[in-house]
Amino acid sequence: MTGSDFSPAPMTPRWPSVLWVVRHGESAGNVARDAAQAARAHRIALDHRDVDVPLSDLGKKQSRALGEWFAAGQEDGRPEVMLASPYIRAVQTAEIFRDAGGCAPDERICIDERLREKEFGILDGLTRFGIEAAYPEQAEFRGLLGKFYHRPPGGESWCDVILRLRSLLDTVSLHYGGRRVMIVAHQVVVLCLRTIIENLGEKEILAIDRAGDVANCAITEYRFDPDAGRDGNLMLARYNVTAPMKNEVPVTREPDAMVAARG
16 A cells, blocks of 8 residues: 555534524513613613523514524525523523424534623613613713723623634634534624624624614524635625514514613
């Protein structure tokens, strides 16, 4: 046997073949936030910690509709890996999606704390009116710094979220190369993942954010292109797609429960 008889082992792809990033379905927090804003209340009326806020009835229907759409074969394959934020509304979205046939019934939902909602610290649970009344200096700092860099005491800036998501993507790259992966998380997480994957700057991602909220249960889809760059890369195929739900249940584009997430 000569040296020419040996061929190198095929390399594991660097990235998933498909990466879907999904915002959770409408939550009770989204509904409570709208009511608080309309009433110009200082605090959002919730009986739970943010991590424990469940889906609304509409959010459950949205999650089921998305699962049924994948089950019908509209997506060129179902997820082989399911990752979710530990927040109840994200876990429920992933579970209902799975129960509706969106992925294999025995597919484990991997909970990863790096996908959690942006932490708001002392501003947690406050509306814009509440922040201005209780912490006017924070409202001023945020106006000066912008929400990409502003970090409320005890909370996170978008940069902090991006830092933990870089670690998350390293894990995805290491363990799930060549597979179809779905992430279920939060609006800010969707935007921050776009920032990393597409190498966007502050102005670029905030312009996308200003253009409109990420819809509940909307899909952001990346597909691996082996010819992109030196080693191939994930390329954006679709963003904020809500078509799967249009004929099933209403599409909602509400900001997250904590108004500090948005400008």
